[in-house]
Amino acid sequence: MTNCHRNSVGSIALDHRHTEKNATAGGHFRVLRRLIFDAVSCGGTSRYRYRQRGGGEGNVADFSSVASHAEKEERSEKLSDLLNAAETKTDAEAERKEEALAELKRVVKELLEEDLSMRRIAAERVRSLAKEDAEARANLAMLGAIPPLVGMLDSEDAHSQIASLYALLNLGIGNDANKRTIVKIGTVHKMLKLIESSDSNSSVAEAIVANFLGLSALDSNKPIVGSSGAIPFLVCTLTNLEASKTVSQSQSQVKQDALRALYNLSICQSNLSVILETDLVWFLVSAIGDMEVSERSLAILSNLVSTPEGRKAISGVSDAIPTLVDVLSWTDSPDCQEKASYVLMIMAHKAYGDRRAMIEAGIVSSLLELTLVGTTLAQKRASRILQCLRVDKGKQVSGSYAANLNLGVSAPICGGSSSSEGGGGGRGSLVEEEDGMMMSEEKKAVKQLVQQSLQNNMIKIVKRANLRQDFVPSAKIASLTSSSTSKSLPF
Secondary structure, eight states, X not given: OHHHHHHHHHHHHTOOSSXXXXXXXXXXXXXXHHHHHHHHHHTSOOOOOOOOOSSOOHHHHHHHHHHHHHHHHHHHHXXXXXXXXXXXXXXXHHHHHHXXXXXXXXXXXXXXXXXXXXXXXXXXXXXXXXXXXXXXXXHHHHTTOHHHHHHGGGSSOXXXXXXXXXXXXXXXXXXXXXXXXXXXXXXXXXHHHHHHSTTOOHHHHHHHHHHHHHHTTSGGGHHHHHHTTHHHHHHHHHHHHHHOSOOOHHHHHHHHHHHHHHHHHHTSGGGHHHHHTTTHHHHHHHHTTOTTTHHHHHHHHHHHTTSHHHHHHHHHSTTHHHHHHHHTTOTTOHHHHHHHHHHHHHHHHHOHHHHHHHHHTTHHHHHHHHHHHSOHHHHHHHHHHHHHHHOOTTOOOOHHHHTTOOSSSSSXXXXXXXXXXXXSOOTTOEEEOTTSOEEEHHHHHHHHHHHHHHHHHHHHHHHHTTOOTTSSOHHHHHHHHTTOOGGGSOO
């Protein structure tokens, strides 16, 4: 009996080595045990699928159908939960949007009130709502917030004016339709009228400059803003800030905004004549050297140089070309180098007098260095300028003129020995070169200028490489450049 009992238990629980009946009973138990385990660990359903390979299909099929039905019910419950959650989220989002829209309507209604203090508070609320919410900007404009804000500019309260200006500024951020609407209803003229009033303060001027910057970013607004009188106001703001001895952080931001607004306006060709009637060109040239505004100043000059009047205005400023030539050596400001080289390239291409001034300023050595170590764009522009300086056939620099070009070379040009060897040495006399050919003193002066420029350029490169000063002896440098002619320039 003991043995029989032990064998029965073994056959029911674990033994696979007995009769077919015992095997079937053991299989039923394993399925049941798996169902119970899955129910405990996975939430009451089973992912187990039993495939009968032989014998006893009835009970196994029952267990499989129960597991399948339970799994389907669980999936259905989960899907229902997801749908309910999505519906709840949608309802919450819709409710939130309704509340936001109701608040916008309330703010716009307050803008129409007679009480000025309430309107000022509403304008400040518009400024806050529109600062970082693009949807709120569009909705406020559709609800009619812009006209009452523009109307507040006619008030005599400076705080209300400032609140209105910054609300309009934020409504135009990234919204071209709002910018177009603001200009269309005559806001620019109202802003300029505020400036003309005697009681206007600096805070109002700062807000107006910021608005001109935002409104001028739209192409269709550029001619309207430019012809309204905004350009003289912006230039006057720059000159006044330049004249002040102390510049605060807010004033520095105003200067940047004014320059950026003028850059936007200078893109429009119809505004260039208005700009040239002001002192802007003089200010831009004098501002080069202030790294805070140099790049923006050069960008505006790049737009102005496209017209003959603009080139004439730039050439008419004292030390304009030497200043631009000096920028070519700003190796730590490649953007400034590119813009300065563009201005000089256009001027060298259009006017012989400007080319002479560039040579006087020692541009050759700077251009040679730029063709070696500048950016790709700066190298191309420097090569174009060198071509312009070389193609003046029959108009080469005279010997007496070249003798005065001591600004961009490492040593004065010496031509006296050659003149004495030529027997009389007047202008146009011939001297003998190393290869036995004859050339005029004018061409020889140009050759000497190029040789000394190459020598000076090589010395600069050695210094920038942090090498010893005696790394390349001057005699060796001279030997490297002695056979160079104007045709050897790296075009």
